[in-house]
Amino acid sequence: MKNAISPVNEPAEISCSAANDIVTRRIFSPSDLKKQFNLDSELKFQIQTQRNQIKNILNGNDDRLLIVVGPCSIHDEKAAIEYGTFLADFSKTVSDKMLLVMRAYVEKPRTNIGWKGFAYDPDRDGIGNIEQGVLRSRQLMIKLAKLGLPLSTEALNPLVITYLDDLISWTAIGARTSESQIHREMVSNLNMPVGIKNNTNGSIDTAVNAMISSKHSHHTLGIDDDGHIAMINTPCNPHTHLVLRGGKNASGVSLTNFDALSISESSKSLEQSGMNTKVMIDCSHDNAQKQHHRQIEIAKNVVTQRCNGNMNVMGLMLESFLKEGNQSMNGELIYGKSITDPCISWNQTKGLLAELSQQMN
Numbered sequence: 042m043k044n045a046i047s048p049v050n051e052p053a054e055i056s057c058s059a060a061n062d063i064v065t066r067r068i069f070s071p072s073d074l075k076k077q078f079n080l081d082s083e084l085k086f087q088i089q090t091q092r093n094q095i096k097n098i099l100n101g102n103d104d105r106l107l108i109v110v111g112p113c114s115i116h117d118e119k120a121a122i123e124y125g126t127f128l129a130d131f132s133k134t135v136s137d138k139m140l141l142v143m144r145a146y147v148e149k150p151r152t153n154i155g156w157k158g159f160a161y162d163p164d165r166d167g168i169g170n171i172e173q174g175v176l177r178s179r180q181l182m183i184k185l186a187k188l189g190l191p192l193s194t195e196a197l198n199p200l201v202i203t204y205l206d207d208l209i210s211w212t213a214i215g216a217r218t219s220e221s222q223i224h225r226e227m228v229s230n231l232n233m234p235v236g237i238k239n240n241t242n243g244s245i246d247t248a249v250n251a252m253i254s255s256k257h258s259h260h261t262l263g264i265d266d267d268g269h270i271a272m273i274n275t276p277c278n279p280h281t282h283l284v285l286r287g288g289k290n291a292s293g294v295s296l297t298n299f300d301a302l303s304i305s306e307s308s309k310s311l312e313q314s315g316m317n318t319k320v321m322i323d324c325s326h327d328n329a330q331k332q333h334h335r336q337i338e339i340a341k342n343v344v345t346q347r348c349n350g351n352m353n354v355m356g357l358m359l360e361s362f363l364k365e366g367n368q369s370m371n372g373e374l375i376y377g378k379s380i381t382d383p384c385i386s387w388n389q390t391k392g393l394l395a396e397l398s399q400q401m402n
C-alpha cells in the first residue's frame with residue numbers, strides 16, 4: 042500500500058535504482074563560498090545588532106514582541122525579495138512594539154518524503170543540486186539582509202548552516218529534530234538565539250532537554266571552515282527558548298498549546314529546569330491545524346494574553362507569503378504562493394500586525 046502523502050508536496054518518483062546511481066561529488070567549502078559572497082562590515086554589524094536585540098527580548102531587557110514571519114519555504118528568489126521588501130518597509134511602522142524577523146527557510150523537514158527545500162533542490166527538478174542550492178541561498182540571504190531585515194531559518198542539516206550562519210539572526214530547531222543530539226550540539230555551536238520547538242506529539246520535554254543540552258559545551262565531530270572533518274569543542278548557547286507549535290495525539294488528532302494554561306504550564310516546567318521561561322507561539326503548524334487563516338485568531342488571542350500581563354509570551358511565528366494558501370509544486374506555479382504549508386497573504390499579515398501593534402498600545 043502507498044503511504045498517504047499530501048497532494049501539495051507529491052515528489053517526483055525516484056526509484057531505488059536511480060538513487061543508487063548518485064555519486065559523491067565534492068563541492069566548495071563554507072569559507073570558499075563565504076569569501077565569494079562576503080558580508081561587508083556594515084552588514085556584519087547589522088546582523089550582530091539584530092542578534093543582540095533578540096537576546097535582549099529573551100532576557101527581558103527589550104519588551105517588544107519578537108515576530109518570526111514569512112513563507113513556509115523559499116522557492117522563488119524574486120517572490121522572496123518582493124515579500125522581503127514589503128516586510129522591511131512595514132517593519133519600520135511597528136518597530137516600537139515588535140521586532141520582525143523574516144523566515145528565509147531553505148531547508149524543510151518532511152514527515153516522510155517531499156521537496157526538501159531550496160538548498161537541496163533549487164530548481165525543483167529532483168536533481169538535488171545542493172551546490173547551487175546553498176550558493177543561491179547565500180546570494181538571496183545577502184539581498185534580503187541588505188533590505189535591513191533580520192533573517193531566520195531552520196537548521197536541519199548541520200553542514201548546510203555552515204554556509205549561511207553569518208547571515209542569520211535567529212534559528213529554529215524543528216519539531217522533528219529537537220530530540221537529536223547532533224542538533225543540540227549544533228545549537229551549542231551557534232552564535233545566535235535559537236528557538237526550539239515542542240515535538241510533533243506536542244510534548245515540550247524534548248525541547249526543554251534540548252535547551253539544557255545546548256546550554257552546555259560539547260565535544261563533537263564536524264567540519265571546519267575549510268570543509269575538513271574536525272574535532273569541535275562547542276562554546277555553549279545560553280540564548281535558546283521554547284516554541285509552542287501544537288502537536289498530534291496518538292490518534293493523529295491535532296492538539297493546540299497556545300492557550301493560557303498550556304503556556305503557564307510550559308513556563309513552569311522551564312523554570313523548574315532552570316531555563317528561560319519566555320516562550321514563542323507558533324500560530325501555524327498543529328496550532329492552526331493546517332488552516333492558515335486560523336493563525337490570525339491565534340495571534341490575536343496570544344497577544345491579548347500578553348496584554349493581560351503574561352510577559353512569558355515573548356514572540357509569535359506566522360507563515361505568510363504574498364498570496365494566501367498553498368499550491369501543488371507540480372505544474373505551473375502561481376507567483377508568490379507557498380508550495381509547502383499554507384500561508385496567510387501579505388495583505389492579511391500587514392493588517393494583522395498593524396492590529397496587534399495597536400492592541401499593544
Ligand SMILES: O=C[C@H](O)[C@H](O)COP(=O)(O)O
Nearest residue numbers: 047149150151152153155382
Ligand atoms: O513547515 C512545514 C511542514 O509542516 C513540514 O515541513 C512537514 O511537512 P510535511 O508533513 O508536508 O512533510
Ligand SMILES: C=C(OP(=O)(O)O)C(=O)O
Nearest residue numbers: 150215216217238286326
Ligand atoms: C517545519 C516547521 O515547523 P515544525 O518543525 O514545527 O513542523 C517550520 O516552521 O517550517
